[in-house]
Amino acid sequence: MIDRPLSFLDRPNSYIGRSVPRPNAQRLLQGRGTFVDDIRLPRLVHAAFLRSPYAHARIRSIATAEAARQPGVVRVVTATDLAGRYTPWVGVLTHMKGLKSAPQHPLAVERACWQGEPVAAVVAESRAAAEDAVAQIAVDWEELPAVADAEAALAPGAPAIQPALGDNLAFTRSIEAGTVDDAFARADAIVEDIFTFARHTGVCLETRSILADFNPADRQLTVHHSSQAPHMMKEIVLRHFPLAETGVRVICRDVGGSYGIKIHVYPDEMAVIALSLLLGRPVKFVADRLESFVSDIHAREHRVSARMAVSRSGEILAVAIDDLTGIGPYSTYPRTSAVEGNQVINLTGSWYRCANYRARLRVAFQTKPPMSQYRAVGHPIACAVTEALVDRAAQAVGLDPAELRRRNLIADDAYPWTSPAGLRFERLSHQRCLARMLELMDYAGLRREQAALRAKGIHRGIGLASFVEITNPGPAFYGVGGAPISAQDGCTLRLDPGGSITVAISVTEQGQGTETMVAQIAASVLGVSLERVRVVTGDTERTPYGGGTWASRGTGIGGEAALQAAKALRANILTLAGAILQAAPAVLDISDGWIVDAASGARRIGLDEVGRAGYFRGDTLPPDVQPELVATRHYQPREYPFAFTNGVQASWLELDVETGFVTLLKHWVVEDCGTVVNPLLVDEQIRGGVVQGLGAALFEECAYDAHGQLLNGTLADYLVPMAGEMPDIAVAHLATPTATSELGAKGVGEAGTAGAPAAVMNAINDALSPFGARVTAQPATPQRILRALGRV
């Protein structure tokens, strides 16, 4: 049943809701994509960096003469050489009250604050020559005390990593809602735990890559960047380098994975821009895998003390959490490093009815690489903590975990709803999602199978995790705090003379299918086949202005801009067609590339004829007609700060209690992202996100010693999920469109990552329950599981 009026989305031959493959995937399948490292320009030179080997050290001096003498070397620079050529940046937002950070530079000035911080750069005719020369740079270091542990960083007397800031507390915030103490006092049971979440990182297969090409003749800087947000990057360049707004172009062609990693400002990339300006020639930098591990932003690193009060009947009475997160020596620019923790305390428990909520967040500086936003910012922590407490509460009052969720999830008819932390939910479907999940996974059957196997000494676990996901952020997320991050996106459509449609849009593509989604919307509204639509993204000179692709906003915001622009172009085309056919535009329609009579569907003239008349044969048109075959529209969400989505995940796994090894048998996701434009692409966003969450839950950890030294900085030592360990993932959808846009789409990019770690941790603890053991640390490695079992 359609619960809204018929719209452009319901036109005959609509592509909305159809699983069409991505036209732009063909070039990638044939090795014909263009990633930054594939671009070669005349006089191109390559940069390599000397990075700090210490977590914290003073730079007494740097000797570069020997490096400069190496064959093929063009220039060796340190911070001194770049001074005055840029302005430093500070990763704060004015609406994050009290957040502090220190100025950051392309190359470390006098002191390095993490192992991997760039200290000097060599530019040479090849990357190999540049690396050879880096090895000849001599730095006189004075090692300073490392402050690696976030708890120790906040201890009284800890040395301030940024002395000008006074201490290592970057940000703190508390939430108090309802009557928390009273609720705990009257609880029938209280469960509590301390959860730890290791640092991990994005491990994009294409490492961070940038090619900065400054042409001094016309003072034009062109930046080829592996990034999600070209317009933002242009603003960043303008803020920090002496260039005119007309003199900077940022181009993002194919991007080899990003997931939030490539949306931040990195010192080495800023150094490459400075070097291109200095040298007046193109400079390329592609991080190698080893430097990626110590220079890409890291994610998570939380220690969360959490408690939940529950009544005998299974009502959640109160939730209280205290989150400590370590962000490295700087708050990352321009999104900051406080949003991760802020979202943890905003989100925790928010999908349950419970109104009594207390939270505290502390964000600490430490001498490790900067930590910042990565896919599902804060969500996996909020979800894992909440859902672990829910399982323990169920156990405490003798209820099945699914039943406790059913009794406490917000009712589907209770919306609009405001959470204790102030999150506003327009309309969610937790109860229906849970019911659908229990049926999809055959929950009752799995419980029987689990019991039967347990009797044979086979230990399997079932884990459930409900969740919400923040999508479609509005301007109050970043723009209000002073960041050059646009919450709106724009789309321009053009009818070409042959009847094809060229679309330029400011949301970007990193393989999730943005361009296909936009093409489907444009083709549906304009009544043309998908093959006749060409979508252009990732270029500040060729697309309207907009935020790009992050925070699960591509379809919800970019898709709506495309829908509105397509409607406007459709009206323009019909106006011209009406003039040609001497008919009122209202009696005409466009179908399958033809202008047709709206009532009968009879074909009148082809779109190619309209295009040719508009562009070449103005002489045939009435004298007052000026064809306008281009239309642009912009969209930003205004009614709600975010469009929340919701869902539930489930994990079924087997635990070897002798070795601590976990075998993932199956994973399920039931999700509600509103209107689904392309089910094939949406399902793969979910699956890919799930597997990133499974990596966090079981494998991935940037392991540091007490001196702030990374112990596993190679892909051989840092474990990522590979095909052999991953399960099949079943995905099902409910559709509750947002009423705030005509398209009704919410985001989907992060839902998988948000819920998967919680489902797996709960499943492991379910398998461990006969032993009275549980794990509360992620990743749940065999060692941690065996330790929980008391076997090591």
Next chain:
Amino acid sequence: MSEAVDIRLTVNGEAVARRVPARQNLIDFLREELGFTGTRAGCEHGVCGACTLRIDGAAVRACLIFAAQLDGARVETIEGLSQSGEIADLQAAFHARNALQCGFCTAGILVAAAELLRDTPRPSRAEIRDHLSGNYCRCTGYHAIVDAVEAVALQRGAAGGAR
């Protein structure tokens, strides 16, 4: 380090003669010297599988072999395998199933999958997962890739098992 070696080899069916630095990896030789950028470097120590290509019919990591070792060798990259049509069914299945997102791992995975189907025409899903366990994909979560490879195995089987 500055020593150079003369090599003659075939790349995608074309004869190539070059003097290469002794330390140059095949991946850099192909990308920097010959312009075959379809083969991509992901980790440069043989773990991620992104640079997997074919040498004398066998799937090999291009980051773990020096160009200087390849005198007389027959190298096939994604560009050549695409042009010959040999893996067209795999590419079509990957496309239809959306078994790629960013595409950075795809060339290596296609080479690995082609090798599997040559040696094991009807692999189980577990065998597909096992064979592809040396190829890292951060985007898809692998499920779609397994589906696509399985679909091609079934198609080829239905086509008469001539392979």
